[in-house]
Amino acid sequence: MAVPQRTLTWLYSVLTKDHYDPKQTYHDPNRTYHDVANALAQYPSLSPRTDVYTYETGFSALLLHLVGTLPVNFRGTTYRFPIALWIPNTYPREPPIAYVTPTQEMTVRVGQHVTLEGQVYHHYLAHWAEAWDRSTIADLLSILQDIFAKEPPVRYRQQVPQPQSQPEHAPTPPPLPPLPPGVGSSQAQTPIPTQIASQAPPPPPPKPGANENRQPLPVDRSSLPPLPPKERGLRQTSIPGASAPIGPPGVRSPQYHAPPGHAGGPIGSPLSQPPTQQATLPQGPYYRNGAPITPQPQFTQPQPAPLPTHYQNQHPPYPANHPRPPPAAPKAETPDLLTSPFEVELPAISGPAPPIPPNPEKDTLLRAVSHSLAETLQLKAAQSDTASQSLASQSRSLHSALATLQGEISTLNSLHATLHSNTAVLQQSIQRADATIADAPPDLPPIDDVLVAPTIVGKQLYDLVAEEQGIQQALYALQAALVKGVIGVESWSKHTRSLAREALLKRALIRKIGRGMGLEESL
CATH class of the missing domain: 3.10.110.10 (Ubiquitin Conjugating Enzyme)
Structure with missing residues (x-):
């Protein structure tokens, strides 16, 4: 861009x-x-x-x-x-x-x-x-x-959730329900009025083993908790409707939906404690001291049986910090399979632990890493192949250059030997010349011995040659004078003929003397 x-x-x-x-x-x-x-x-x-x-x-x-x-x-x-x-x-x-x-x-x-x-x-x-x-x-x-x-x-940045503001006019929750009357005493066998029985919470379950020496309590049918789904078809008891739930405005108390069961069964029976999965968790939050508390689901241990509808409408649920009664332990001797189907001991599982299920995110990440590494390795392999081809061509070029250099080195070695021999011959010639110069006389010969002929015929030959050269120069001078117009044509032709005739005679005499002195070949 x-x-x-x-x-x-x-x-x-x-x-x-x-x-x-x-x-x-x-x-x-x-x-x-x-x-x-x-x-x-x-x-x-x-x-x-x-x-x-x-x-x-x-x-x-x-x-x-x-x-x-x-x-x-x-x-x-x-x-x-x-x-x-x-x-x-x-x-x-x-x-x-x-x-x-x-x-x-x-x-x-x-x-x-x-x-x-x-x-x-x-x-x-x-x-x-x-x-x-x-x-x-x-x-x-x-x-x-x-x-x-x-x-x-x-x-x-991680968004920090804003705390919810407490309601300005949150009503005070109702007080905790009173403890039930003494369980197992003589007062428990007296009839309980319907109004009081409808307001009292269910009694806690007895300790394990207390069912053998204890008589069931004659309580009202509407005050008993429901039985588990096993005896749902034995007896159906209709429960009349109750008034609206008591609680803060706009907040409903948690409702637990339990199946209808046998209302006249014994209180201390293990069947009075259904599994926790039969209860549906509340959707709205609890309010404690005016502040909202979100209930957390717990499935770690069995809970007591849920309250009937008229107890839910008259009394709020127990607080979260209220101690729960211990669950009834199954009897080790002579188990009653008809009344306690959920407490049959299961055989101990012996053997290795089940394998850990695979993590899909980890598998996806491993596949992505493997794919990326494979692509990288393929790219590196392709680059290595290309580089190897280039390096192979360079290696061949270097080998050919090495052979050429070796040939040139051998040629230079032969040339060096030739130059060495020539240098030796030249040095020998220089030494001989130096010896000749050293043996030569240092004095120059007289000029007369060099210029004067040793014989009369030789002196005549010197004179004839000199005269013939002089005639040639004279002819050249006449030619130049004619061109410049110094002399006329007649005068030029007359003198030229006479000088040429004289030069011819002298040249013939020079040849004759040369033949006599043995100089015919050089003339």
Whole structure:
């Protein structure tokens, strides 16, 4: 994407501005301008500005500041992580300073390359000075994309839930119900009025083994808890409707839906304690001292039998901190299979524990990692094959070059031997010449012995040759005079004929003397 010309003009003016301080002025504005413009063209989400940066030493400087978001492909989705790059005035000798700038909804995720303050560290930045002439801002942003794709630098803040405000006019919950009359005493055998029986809670179950020496209590049919579903078809008892539940406005007391059972069975029978799964958990929260308390489901131990409908309407449920009576233990001797079908002892399971079920997320992650590793290995293998082919061709070229060099070395060795022999011959010739020069007489011969002929015939030959050369020069002079118009044609022809005749006679005499002296071949 092309950078607007207005932005480029502003950027160049900022980088080339002289602050009359070497610590405030950019040392290489042209290189900085080129790298920043290239980065802005490749990453349009970044924008330049100037801000004051304070180093760790406390020194402050007005630097070029690139802010914006960096698009990163994380798990198939493109995210834009906010970053900031500070370009120091010593760029490109020193690397840019990279920071992660999270928004208010984000927080820095400390990792291998990001500190708690958001500053980014990487091997590329640590060794920037060693290869500053080849390092650029665009390459740094590409490396940041790679490391952020593996390890995101930010994450969303965890939302803290706001506490619910207490109701202003929450009514006080009703008091706890009174304890039931003495169970097992003589008062328990007296008839209980229907109104009182409908308001009293059910008595707690007796201790294990107390059923053998105790008579069942004659209580009202409506005050007994229901039996488990086994005896549902034995007897059906209709329970009259009750008044509306008592509680705070808008809050309903928890309702437990129990199946109808035998209302006249013995209280201390183990059948009076159905399994916990027969109760449906309440949907609304409890209110204790005006504050809401959300009930938690408990399935760890059996609970007492649920209350009938008229008890639910007249009395609130027991508080959560009220101690529960201990459950009735199954009798070890002579178990009654008709009355206690749920307490039959199960055989102990001996053997190894069942295997842990597989984790689908872990399997998915392992498959993704395996797929990524396989793709990486295939890519590396392809790159290795390409590199091996190139290296093989280079090896063949080097072997051929080695053979050529060996041939040239042998040729040079033969040339060296030839030059060595020639040098020896030349040195011998020089030595002989030096010896000849040393043996030659140092005095020059007389000039007369060289110029004067030793015989009369020789002297005549010298004279004839000299005269013949003089005639030739005279003929040349006549020719030049004719051309210049100094003499006429008649005078030129007359003198030329006479001189040519004389030269012919002298040349014939020279040949004759030469034949006599044995100089015919050289003439």
